[in-house]
Amino acid sequence: MSKxxxxxxxxxxxxxGPGPFCAMHLADLGADVISVVRETENAGPTGPxxxxxxxxVFADLKSxxxxxxxLSLVESADVLIEGMRPGVMERxxxxxxxxxxxxxxxxxxxxxxxGQDGPLAPRAxxxxxxxxxxxxxxxxxxxxxxxxxxxxxxGDIGGGALYLMTGLLAGIIQARETGKGTVVxxxxxxxxxxxxxLALSARERGLVADERGQSMYDSSPFYETYxxxxxxxxxxxxxxxxxYALLLDTLSLTGDPDFASAQYDRAAWPxxxxxxxxxxxxxxxxxxxxxxxxxxxxxxxxxxxxEASQHPHMRARGIYNEQGGVLQAxxxxxxxxxAYDTPHACAAGAHTAEVRAALAEGDPRKVWR
Numbered sequence: 001m002s003k004x005x006x007x008x009x010x011x012x013x014x015x016x017g018p019g020p021f022c023a024m025h026l027a028d029l030g031a032d033v034i035s036v037v038r039e040t041e042n043a044g045p046t047g048p049x050x051x052x053x054x055x056x057v058f059a060d061l062k063s064x065x066x067x068x069x070x071l072s073l074v075e076s077a078d079v080l081i082e083g084m085r086p087g088v089m090e091r092x093x094x095x096x097x098x099x100x101x102x103x104x105x106x107x108x109x110x111x112x113x114x115g116q117d118g119p120l121a122p123r124a125x126x127x128x129x130x131x132x133x134x135x136x137x138x139x140x141x142x143x144x145x146x147x148x149x150x151x152x153x154x155g156d157i158g159g160g161a162l163y164l165m166t167g168l169l170a171g172i173i174q175a176r177e178t179g180k181g182t183v184v185x186x187x188x189x190x191x192x193x194x195x196x197x198l199a200l201s202a203r204e205r206g207l208v209a210d211e212r213g214q215s216m217y218d219s220s221p222f223y224e225t226y227x228x229x230x231x232x233x234x235x236x237x238x239x240x241x242x243x244y245a246l247l248l249d250t251l252s253l254t255g256d257p258d259f260a261s262a263q264y265d266r267a268a269w270p271x272x273x274x275x276x277x278x279x280x281x282x283x284x285x286x287x288x289x290x291x292x293x294x295x296x297x298x299x300x301x302x303x304x305x306x307e308a309s310q311h312p313h314m315r316a317r318g319i320y321n322e323q324g325g326v327l328q329a330x331x332x333x334x335x336x337x338x339a340y341d342t343p344h345a346c347a348a349g350a351h352t353a354e355v356r357a358a359l360a361e362g363d364p365r366k367v368w369r
Contacts, residue, residue, distance in 0.1 A: 003030025004335055008172065009368050011070070011077040012036065012054070013061070013094075014348075017127070017152065018160030018188065019083035019111040020050045025165055026079075027053030027343055028331035032369045034077075034355060036061070036070060037348050049328050053343030055351035061092050069359065074099045074106060076364035078175070079168050083111040086121050096183045106181040107171035111164045113155070115187030127155035127188070134159065134192035139199070142225075143213030159192030221273035222247065222263065225302065232285035233302035234292075236276075247297045251279060 005026060012023040014037035027033040033054040038061075059066035071094070074080060080099060082089050089095045089110075096108040113130040114120040120133075128149035131137040136154050141147045149155070167184035175181050202208040202216075209215045217223050222238040238247040244263050248254045258275055261268050280288065285301055292299035303311060309320035309327060320329055321342055331340040358366040 003340055005029040005031040008032070008079065009077045010034070010079045010081060011073045013070070013080070013082040013084070013089075014038070014056075015083035015111075017083070017156045018164060019081050021157060022109075022111070022161040022164045022168075023054060023081055024050050024052060025161065025331075028340060030340075034073060034351070034368075035346075036066075036073075039349060048345035048347055049326055051346040051348070052328075054346045055355065056346050056348050057355045058349040058352045061094065067093050069356070070094055071099070071102060072359050073355075073367070074103050076367060077103070077106065078172055079107045079109055081109045081111065081164070081168070085124075086112065086116045100181055100183075104181055105175040105179055107168050107175055107184060108181065109164055109168040109171070109184040109186065111160060111186050113160075113188045115190060116185045127152050127160075129155075130188040131155040131159065131192050134189045135196055136192040139208075139212075139215075139218060141218075143218045154195075155188045155192055158195055159190070160186065160188040163191035163194070216264075219266075219269060221269055221276050224273065224276070226277060226280040228280055228285040228288060229282060230284035230286075234280065234285055234288050235300045235302060237298040237300075239298070243296060243298050246295060250291065250295060250297060251276075 008026065008031040010023060010026050010031050010033040012019065012033055012035040014020065014035045020035070023033050023035060035051060035054045035056045036059050037056060039058040057069070059069045061067060061070065082094075090097075096110075099108055100106055110116060112121070113125040114123060128137065131149060131154040132147070134155075136159065137147045137149055139147070140149065140154070164184065164186035167186050171182045171184055199208050203210075207216045213219050216239070222236060222244050225233050225235050227233055236247065238244040241263060245254070248256070248259055253259050253275075258268070258271050288299070289301050301311075305320070305327060308314050314320060318330055318339055320327060322328070323342065323345060326345070328342065330342050334340075355367065
């Protein structure tokens with residue numbers, strides 16, 4: 001059975017972070033991805049795992065030969081993904097105006113941190129910088145602790161790669177319906193801010209405050225991370241009244257004077273949190289897993305990726321696997337209840353001769369799979 005994106009041809013200008021991740025995601029779902037990278041990038045700028053399922057070609061984009069290779073691939077690609085700073089592709093003679101003149105149905109997908117315009121557009125930055133300026137890092141810690149970025153998750157992947165993928169897939173639909181391509185400006189600050197709309201909706205209802213330590217998610221005892229006797233952690237997310245009642249019942253706290261008033265009695269929250277902290281410190285994480293995982297309390301053990309790969313639920317769904325000793329997550333989502341096999345890793349430049357030879361023949365059907 002063909003994967004859902006079997007008919008999509010993607011030309012990736014190899015880079016770092018969200019662009020290559022987006023291209024990997026497309027390859028996971030069946031797209032034919034050719035990644036053009038510089039030969040000086042030994043194992044590729046992102047490594048073989050993020051290049052899985054792709055084909056990789058060496059080219060120097062500052063040379064006329066490298067430029068012509070890219071333009072030849074543009075002629076029959078559906079999408080071009082690039083993650084340069086604004087203006088760089090134009091200076092290389094590979095900007096959207098040039099590429100769309102060659103292929104008017106092309107979706108030219110641009111991935112940056114700050115966007116193509118605005119005061120910070122020409123500046124350098126990384127995942128945590130974009131997430132912080134977008135407002136998305138502000139709530140990523142307890143109220144009395146410094147906000148900490150979950151490496152690449154909020155910015156590069158959440159606000160970047162996944163919004164880039166949404167944009168380019170929408171562009172493909174438009175191109176196939178109208179014959180007209182488009183330029184996608186996917187900025188991490190845009191996506192990270194857009195992801196806040198659920199929290200902003202909660203703010204409108206009074207569940208999220210404008211000051212740290214005043215919100216349900218950073219000060220309530222029922223939406224919290226707790227440390228266990230063995231130093232490991234667990235999470236409780238008993239927001240709804242029925243789950244909160246079940247939490248109290250499971251811990252034999254129903255009717256306890258400290259928990260007698262309403263769930264959202266904020267004045268009672270500090271004492272309740274202290275009580276729960278003391279209770280969870282009495283037993284190791286595995287004990288609390290055995291108590292809560294069979295229930296609807298809304299519970300999760302805090303696991304490392306390696307630990308997660310061994311969790312019974314994750315194993316049952318085949319979410320993690322290893323290739324050549326490298327731990328990786330399987331493609332997602334699933335279609336018709338079927339999980340796709342994990343593509344093999346790709347070494348930088350491994351398909352240079354193959355792709356160049358196919359281009360020399362001038363038949364796009366031999367260039368793309």
